[in-house]
Amino acid sequence: MCGFVGLVSDTPVAPALLLALQAIQHRGQDQAGLGTFDDRRLHLVKGDGLISQAIPPRAVPTLRGVAGIGHVRYPTAGSSFGPEDAQPFRTRQPGVLLAHNGNVTNVPELEAQLRADGWIVLSQCDAEPILLTFASALTKRRPAGHTRDDVAAAVEEVLDRVRGAFSVVAVLEVDGRPTLVGFRDRHGIRPGCYGRTPGGGWLASSESVALDVLGGEHVGDLPAGGFVMLRHGEEPVVVDLGRRAPKPCVFERIYFARPDSQLEDGRVNRQRWRLARQLAREWKRRGLEADLVIPVPDTSTPAAMAMAQELGIPTREGFIKNRYSGRTFIMPDQATREAALRLKLNPIREMFEGKRVLLVDDSIVRGTTMRRIVALIRRLGPVEVHLAVFSPAVTNPCFYGIDMPTRAELVAAGHAPDALEAALCRYFETESVTYLSLDGLRDVLSADVCDACFTGDYVVPVSAAERAAIEAERRA
Amino acid sequence: MCGFVGLVSDTPVAPALLLALQAIQHRGQDQAGLGTFDDRRLHLVKGDGLISQAIPPRAVPTLRGVAGIGHVRYPTAGSSFGPEDAQPFRTRQPGVLLAHNGNVTNVPELEAQLRADGWIVLSQCDAEPILLTFASALTKRRPAGHTRDDVAAAVEEVLDRVRGAFSVVAVLEVDGRPTLVGFRDRHGIRPGCYGRTPGGGWLASSESVALDVLGGEHVGDLPAGGFVMLRHGEEPVVVDLGRRAPKPCVFERIYFARPDSQLEDGRVNRQRWRLARQLAREWKRRGLEADLVIPVPDTSTPAAMAMAQELGIPTREGFIKNRYSGRTFIMPDQATREAALRLKLNPIREMFEGKRVLLVDDSIVRGTTMRRIVALIRRLGPVEVHLAVFSPAVTNPCFYGIDMPTRAELVAAGHAPDALEAALCRYFETESVTYLSLDGLRDVLSADVCDACFTGDYVVPVSAAERAAIEAERRA
Amino acid sequence: MCGFVGLVSDTPVAPALLLALQAIQHRGQDQAGLGTFDDRRLHLVKGDGLISQAIPPRAVPTLRGVAGIGHVRYPTAGSSFGPEDAQPFRTRQPGVLLAHNGNVTNVPELEAQLRADGWIVLSQCDAEPILLTFASALTKRRPAGHTRDDVAAAVEEVLDRVRGAFSVVAVLEVDGRPTLVGFRDRHGIRPGCYGRTPGGGWLASSESVALDVLGGEHVGDLPAGGFVMLRHGEEPVVVDLGRRAPKPCVFERIYFARPDSQLEDGRVNRQRWRLARQLAREWKRRGLEADLVIPVPDTSTPAAMAMAQELGIPTREGFIKNRYSGRTFIMPDQATREAALRLKLNPIREMFEGKRVLLVDDSIVRGTTMRRIVALIRRLGPVEVHLAVFSPAVTNPCFYGIDMPTRAELVAAGHAPDALEAALCRYFETESVTYLSLDGLRDVLSADVCDACFTGDYVVPVSAAERAAIEAERRA
């Protein structure tokens, strides 16, 4: 998973871009980068770590220019990225800066096409073939002095040739003016929005919270199967190039996006509240009972409040989370591993002893942490431990940009539907495990989402070879 | 503010000490150190930053020995500490490792006494004069082969000569065995406890959560005006040397200690729940009304739950806190400063617009952040903003180890009692400001606490000269 | 001043390139870089400092490929280079790696031309406009699948458009094979040679010592006004595109090149020996006398031997040079500055006391160090101090790549010829100052050199505007 921001203004953008980028730091902590365009040059600083590490304060004044892009990158399983693989990327001819969030599934095919045209891909990052495909299409039309039509042709070539999910921002000169371009794959799987900033500028971003930080105003989503062109002091130009049925990612709503972000279907925390309320209703219908609703940190507190209200029983903070993560010097024995977990998440005895507790979490992927958490609280003498999850069971890997393990590692995969709960109760050592029903989920969400992780219905076809290549990389 | 752990066992202690120390990382993020004693040598690693920065993993195997001490240090206003000033400290003759939490108010006097005995203080840290006073007293009795009586004499000399608040752990050889010694000033102002670890070892720590992490069992508090001697496989030896009326710090209960810690008067989160419930009762008696209780992050969520329950109105998370702090490149203009605050703490419009909200916080010291928070939410169109604080007004600086500004900077200081609320409502732009009453506080807390910050009644006298010196340092 | 190496082979080149590059570390200690081409990608590592700092050992295995380029960069007065400005540079379309030694005098003009063609220059380094001019010319002929004729056209465009002195190596795919291309400006001002390496590979380098290190065999010089194309297992292809009168740099012979390097006119140390012998003859003709010839470290020992032999008087090492330079913490007073000089260069009393000494140096530019050296030895009681320099007086700045101060700072500039010695004797406090005559220099050197620094006759015209821009940058 990744995140981006793009800004075009009439004053230097780097300080504001940096603030906006920090608002979406949760989308990636592995690498960060910031690039700007000052009419003569393309400036770029990128590196490993959090934004504050990758983009040192002394570098900000060197990032001159009134248009630019920032990016944060999530650690993807199995990859061995170096600083050169961080986004954004740039080309000298024509001068383009570009970053994206998503996952390209046909990288080898793109590289072969580019190689035939004389373009050499340098990095391991799938943003670079997107950029080169875009730049190559522009150059084919003319070497310099690009117009809106050139951009349309270049975006169309990307939509036609690049497979997978991608939400993209680019900065280049169009009609002789610094221009911010945003576009998404034809289904709009990954999020992206844009809005006005105080003073007549425009910000595009993976999430609307970046706009909030700058005191901006949300205007719309980045077009799927089309593009928006943004320039300081001008109204947005939106061009449609063949949109398909929108299929935004369900996992952004459940877990990934910040609760204060606005997606296509409204504020995220409101969706989560409603999902949790729906879960409470389904849970009640099962005839289960509990004394206390306890959220599993770090993000389930509001959902626990919603369930508690719906169920009419209290909610309490049963775990104290250590604000300081940091790596730990771990001895490879059972006692130390348990201590390391307790260091992250200390359960309070009084909240569990002699109680029937209902643990609430947003989703379960591998299940290994949940298993260890239940083991920890079992020692404190609870009467019953119930587990409720405000999303359906994850049974299929994501190929569109959410970092997930291979199918074999998904704890809920490979079970017959009617045997699933029994298997998980044994594994987690709980009295019950309740997932939100798929119908319940669809009832609550007004948008038609990509829910391939729950259903296996992949919006964009992924060939067996592509799937094998992606899974092999994740196992590495 | 600082925190320590000490461990004596019959196997190498460094890995377990490091885990235990990480459980109290919240007590100090400025420096950290770990020292051990292996019968022949005293090993020590200390440095700047978080534990993971100050004590690199590769250093852990060099910290040999079955007894040791860890320490974390809080950034104290106005001080310019270097890595050499980090705790623990050690002496070669006799071989002693020592760390403390607290504040010594008569350092210059101690240094003069030590100088006369030929001892040179090297650092800026007040743990060092405590150590040298202790070591000097031991040496005076005999150069080597120290016994329990020697330790008693040395602790007594520290209790007599060192003024202020101090909770201390030391490791040395007593009766030919590696021994962990813990003691506190005669009023026991700063916290400290000890307990058994699996396998027959003993851990002393600023807070009981360090015991939880190791799966240990809480046994008692470090003696005030006396000491406890802990050795692997032996029962604790507790010696009283003249305890005075216990006066544990009220601020640990309100804000500083982890909610899952046990202090003299029980679990901290229980105290906070009861303080908030008492605040709700007092608030209700004022005839005030609100639609929603909203906690001010990061630590007031349970208190908001308690108030909501007592008041019969709902509580919601109204602010989304950015999990990633990091320094920000700040341009010195109003817009950027506001953006930086919104980056830390983004208020959700729906929670405030058209509502009468009751903000809950644990305490208010300077008040500058609260003022900016209210300004931020005022933009979202609330009908009324009420502020309730589950502690009395802070009107006096702390000289016993809580890092606080000088009196002139305390927002609640210098007002006549009956003019305080009006002044603060003007300053914060709120409809009301409600502090917990001093009687309410005392009612809830079973312990007789040091509440000098609320009352100005200092347990241990601080001379005008000492006070001036400390305040001057804080202003620096 | 800078230096480069380029290697094409049939096995990975990075380890050998690194060794070869270290042989010319004396040509630049400010930055270093290494790039390779592996048929699919262009790999590049560059950074600040010595080679061992800029190219960490762990990076070498990532530099895959059978062709590559290395570069070292000298600190140029007044420039504020960042790591991005280090050489080599690369383009993705077409895939080219390039580095050079020299100085381009018309950078703004080149940038404007490139901008019009849609190419954006990113760095402050003049190698980049050379690369982009070359790459742009290639692309204009065809996007991919370049041939020898395309290379000829591209080199010709560089020779026509780029002004100044440049000795260039580039790696790209020609006729479908990895190819090393080398060329120089039409006068061949800066050095460059090539030769065979064991195993059928080819190395191009600023100096022949890089070939020595690899056990290679010197074959020829890089063509001036033409190019050589080198491929593993094939004979060199040399193409002439209009050479002018060769004017190799005299300063390489006198000071800059390593003594064991072979330039157009033979081994450098042999030239220096002959220059010193000629200087001895001219010195003798003046009727001067001395007891001892003393070389000024670090490079004049052989010249002192030559003079001593010709004059029939002994030579001794009169200064002990500290092998360890390192920066020094300098207090801004006279005593400390003098101590700092003595730290670098300690004169031995017995060598000077009561003696008539003849100091020998290769050249004098600013003269400030020489003045301080004489002041130091004056304290040791010499009877007479004579100074002899085996090059003529430097009276004009270099615009072709030797880092020199502006004219105003040259100690020998601005004096009438017959008043020069008297002025310098007063400034240096010596009994005499003897430069090698221009006729003597020309007699000794068989090649027709660029001696603009002695004569002001600039081989390639530098416009007044260009000259002003370069001097302004040096003063910065």
Added chain:
Amino acid sequence: MCGFVGLVSDTPVAPALLLALQAIQHRGQDQAGLGTFDDRRLHLVKGDGLISQAIPPRAVPTLRGVAGIGHVRYPTAGSSFGPEDAQPFRTRQPGVLLAHNGNVTNVPELEAQLRADGWIVLSQCDAEPILLTFASALTKRRPAGHTRDDVAAAVEEVLDRVRGAFSVVAVLEVDGRPTLVGFRDRHGIRPGCYGRTPGGGWLASSESVALDVLGGEHVGDLPAGGFVMLRHGEEPVVVDLGRRAPKPCVFERIYFARPDSQLEDGRVNRQRWRLARQLAREWKRRGLEADLVIPVPDTSTPAAMAMAQELGIPTREGFIKNRYSGRTFIMPDQATREAALRLKLNPIREMFEGKRVLLVDDSIVRGTTMRRIVALIRRLGPVEVHLAVFSPAVTNPCFYGIDMPTRAELVAAGHAPDALEAALCRYFETESVTYLSLDGLRDVLSADVCDACFTGDYVVPVSAAERAAIEAERRA
């Protein structure tokens, strides 16, 4: 091998100490440290690497005080020192700073004695037991307020208890004034001198060049079997405590000390000149002939001049040494290893081809580098290669502070005297190998030196156990 400087003045000493220390950087490049005493505190900065790395400029102003000590440390084979093991060391009670050059052979015995007195040694460095023995003796006499007699008693205890070679400087308060104390073991094996600095201060140092740098005046050598007490504005107090026959180290004269240093028997470069002249006479007597004398870098150039003058044949620089060392990325094959050597030391073909060359070096220890050098020049077609060494054959390890391999690794050890040359000619591939005779050495040197490395006559007895322990460490 190590080096030290100590300075007492009436102004801050750190800047001057740093300059003086840099003058002896050749004595150790592995670690460095600087400590000062400002009447109230002992300040200390030490670390790994060269002086400029270990003592960063920003640290210098924190090193307050008018008396202090600096130290550089040589990488000793087999040791795994950390930054804590760097010198100088200090004690708090009494306040003493101390550093030394030499080697203590009875460390375990000293540690046991100290442990019995309650003193714990912290580091792996033999300076610490010297310091603790000294400090412990002082404390036994009185805790504070030490006098000259206390110092005498403490130095005597060190002379009696510490075995091996040691040249020591210490700073402490004596008679209430900051005082620099210097002393050496009873045979004065390692060097040490002292002198006046401008302004009434005193400097003690391993070599006199440190005095030269400060513009100071050499007064005498540090007493062997006694001590000198130095205070600003007072005359030196020299106390004898039982000197034995002086036995200064011969290797300082031959190789280790700087040529511009003054040892007991005069300027080092004069001794080397005379040793080389004596070698020339002995070489001539063997009836050998050569065309050219060629010094093996880095330090044999003056010796080659001396031999050339005595033999009446010319000398030339035959090798060009790379001024930049740096680590190299080495592939483990023969070609790369040879390239790495040629990178360090490039032989010039014309100097060897068709010639009978006489290589001159100061000493041969392992012989591995010499063997590779000869192999390199053999490729250039010399007619004959002769090797002459201006010291006798090294056949025994040093236990007094010169870092040497174990006996098994000495190339000249284990041969019958009359079979040695034949064996070495085979090993080195030379026509002859000529060592300076032991009689010739003794004739030239006026001092009675420790020449155990040539003769096996160890001045201070080293027990079999101690010897085994030292050799084991070197093999590690």
